[in-house]
Each structure stands twice: as structure tokens, then as C-alpha cells.
Amino acid sequence: MRVLPPSSAGPWRSPLRGPWLTSVLGMVLLVGIPVLFVTGLLSYAAYNPDLSPVNDKTPDKGLLGLYLFSWPTHPYWLYRLTQGIHVTFGIMLVPVLLAKLWSVVPKLFALPPLRSVGHALERLSLLLLVGGGLFEFTTGLLNVQLDYVFPGSFYPLHFYGAWVFLGAVLAHVALRLPAALRAIRTLDLRAELRTPTVRTRPEPADAGGLVPGRPAEPTMSRRGALGMVGLGSAALFLVTAGQSVGGPLRRTALLAPHGRAPGSGPNGFPVNKTAAAARVGLRDTGAGWRLTVRGNGHTVRLTLDELRRLPQHGSSLPIACVEGWSTGDQYWEGVRLRDLAALVGHHADAPDVFVESVQPAGSFRAVALRANQVGDPRSLLALRVGGADLSLDHGRPARVIVPNAPGVMNTKWVRRLTFGSTDVGERT
């Protein structure tokens, strides 16, 4: 009674549909989606959300934050790599996801719509799977293209949405993997990749109703269908990946938001929060600018010239954005964060620090950095980049640069550093 007859009529007549094709696409997603999930969780951890409320866009995360750990500063390129993978792989998986959904579309219209209580629950789970998956891909694609039309802040939507999706994926894998592994053994992949259209036959009739009862004449082989999906992924890779590589390859990312650099020279590398957009002007960053360093009950105020007279150090570090784009290593010069901590008495062990920008409003105008980030000798309050003073859009007169930290954690237009504190108004 549970076995449905193959849909004998209906509009879904492609001779390519069947458990084997669905399973092959499923296996690609079975590798790809965990990669997206793990790199996504790493990106979440990279913000150190458990350190301070200002870093945390998801304060009610509860058990979903149990895995968090102190984000390391080694290797300095890790976030650049993992977030580049997260965004680029996510974009490349779009055609695979669409093909997978295409391959199972007859099931959506299978009759009767609900066979049993169990079937009803499974369809509810599938709604979470499909809805959750498309939600994750859509919010991600919109966010990297700066189109914030989704209902709320990106961080909680994409983070909690990922867990909803994961819950549904786990159930789907547990219920379907055995059948998928059986289906994948019904055809030999290598033989299938040598089968042209004229020799393409429908798969044997299946219980799930994917194979049409009255198949249309094949117009392409399974090799062709898989090749077309792969071509789609390759095309997306070619017009996107360059923005995560930088250098001359950046220009190859023809349809990526950061496929171009806004200028030339030392300050010509990409920017994602300009002074004008952050409403930061010369009034806040000009001759009247002072850096306030607090901690241990001390307060030190420094002019830009006084900062320049402190020991200067250099470090080569990239800017790597949560949106997946990044720059190659830039040579930053400035004062070590741990030297600034020493100014207010933190000599031996660098503590956490609360960093505030002159930026009057908006997300991440203040962030907290952890002791391991402050203590790293490559972490700077940078005054120069590539041998030139910072431009206003890159944070003049002074910005933080920390190895392996997401772009927004490297606060621009810094006005105050409070050592031993991680939140507004916290007394040290």
C-alpha cells in the first residue's frame, strides 16, 4: 500500500529523473553542505561573540553557542581561507541545490499528499529542509551583495536559519542515506559518464515515483545533465573567486561585488565601509583627534604625533570580510596593541580590550578583542599602510589590525582603547 505506482501521466516526464541521479546530486550536497556549515560556525566563532555583548548579534543563542572557543591569531590567513570557501562554495552549490530540487519535484505533487501521520511529519521536515536551505542560500547571496531586504539583521537570520536547516538535513540524511547508497550502486558512474544521449535510458521504475511511467525521448544524457550543473558551478566560480584571491586575479571576478579595487596606490585596496557612509569626517579625525588609552585606573591621551613617536612596528596582514572577499597581505605600520596596554600598566600580560571608533552610529563601531589578540606582536594600531598614511576610508588616523580577525573586528577611526574591559561603561 505504501508503494506508489510510478506517475504514469503528469507533466514530469524527463527520462533522466530517477533515484540514481538524485543520489549523485545528494552526495555532492552531502559533502558541500557540511563544508558550508563548519566554515559558517568558524566565522561565527571568529567574532568572539561570547566575549562581549557588542560582538554578539545573537545574545539568545543558548546551547547553539556551546562550541565557541577563543578565536586564534594563527595562522593569520585562516579566516581569509575559511570565509572565502564559505562564500565561494556556497555560490557554487546553488546549481547543485537547484538540480537536486528539480530531480525530486514529482514527489511534491505525488498523490495522495499525505499517506499517513509519518508521511505528514516527514513532509513537514522536508518543508524545513527546502525552506531552510533556500532561506540560507538567499540570505547569504543577498548579504554578500549588500542588498539587505531580508526581515531583520543578517547575523541572527543566517545563524539560526543554519541550525534549522541543519536539523532538517540530519533527519533527511538519516532517513534517506541508506536508499541513496543503494540507488547509487544501480548505475556505474564511470559507465554513465560515457553514455551519450542516444543510449540514455530511464532508470528502472522506483517506489518513490521519480522515474516517469511514460518518459519523454531523452534530449540529453545524464552525463550531459551532470555536466551542465558542473558547468554552472564552474561559471559561478570563475566570476566570483577572484574577489577572494586579490591581486591581478581580482578583475576576473566579473560579477562579484568586490571584483574591482576602488583606487590605486597603497590605499587602493577594496573598502566596505567608507568614511562618508559611516559619517566620519575630518572634524573627528583631523588635528583635534586624540587617542584615549584607559586601563588599571589610568587614562592616557595621545595626539597623532605622540603616537608616531612610540615604537613603530610593521606586519603584513590581509583584510578578510565576512562577505567572502579579501585582499592580499598589506604592510601595516603602527604601534603594537600590547605596547599601548603597557602604557596603562599592563606590562606582562596583555588583557582584553574594548575598542571604540569615532563612528557615531552603526554596527561594529565598537568591538571587544580578546587577550590573545591583544598580545599577538603582529596586532597593531596601524597608522600607515603600504608605506603611506592611512586614507580616510581605510581608517585615518588610526585603525586596529589583528591577524586572522574578520574585517569588521579591525575597527577604523579608533578614538578609545579600554584595556581590561570588554563593554561600554565597564570600570577597570
Added chain:
Amino acid sequence: MKRLLRTLYGEPPLHLTVLLTSFVLCGYALARLLAGDWWAVLQWLVGAALVHDLVLVPLYAGADWLFHRVVCGRRPRSRARTALVLHVRVPAFVSLLLLLVHWPLISQAAGRRYRAATLLAPDVFLGRWLLITAVLFTVSGLLLALRTWRARRRPGSAEVLPSADVPVGTGRPARHRS
């Protein structure tokens, strides 16, 4: 007991265990996902699935079917015409995929914010997409021409390219599925 569950539930007990476990995790995250503007988020979640299944899939599947009908008409087994369908379908797929994925940039939906945030001109993406599309169709057309030319140079290989004028069923080798 097991049989009773089977009768009432319709699936093995493990099925129920798996789904309930999954719903615990989904529910825990969903409660947080819906903590803000829950109605709008729910519309996005369910709407994404509905728009995909009830609009996007019928739209592209229908367009593909219609194009196939127009080109092949009453000669669905003409290899020349099938090849033509393929050489339009593949570049169209890649082009529309790029359009779908990069729609916010190509449509300049957030053009002003893009310019303000990045200092880059937002109006280059439509032209680039059109250019990529033109290249895709050109390459595909050249490949089709090459394919047709090579098939013509091998006369008698009706298996590879039967004449488009041969009626259905007469120009095909017997081993083809009918």
C-alpha cells in the same frame, strides 16, 4: 505495540525517533529565528520553498518544454534539432543561473548602498552579464556549427545525424528505444 505504531503512524519506529529528534533541534533554533519579526521570517522560510516549487520550477521547466516543442515540433527524434535545443539550453541555463545568483548586483537593487560602501560604480554588472551571455551563446553556436560540419563530413552515419527531413521512426537504427 510495534504493529500498533506501524498501523497508526505508517512508518517504522526509527522514522518517528529520527524526526522527533530533528524537530527538537529545528524547534530550538526556529524559536530564536522567529524571535524578531516572526511573521515576515516565516513568510521568507515558507515562501522560499513555495516560490521555488510553484513558480520557478514550472517556469523554467515550461520554458524548456515550449522551446523544445517549437524547435523539434513533430520530429522529436531529429538529432539535428535536438542538438540545436541543447546548444541553446546549456548557455541559457548558465546565463540565467548567473542572473539569478547575482540578481541584486545586476538589477542594482542596492546600487546606492553599494556605491556608498565600496566606492565602486554599481552600473557595470548588467553590461558584464550581457557580455558573458553573448560569449556563452557564441561559443555554443560555434560548437554546434563544428558538430554539424563534422557530422556532414561523415556521410551515411545517420546514427550520428539523421536527416532532419526523415520522418519519425524511419531514420533511426533499430536499437534505439521507440
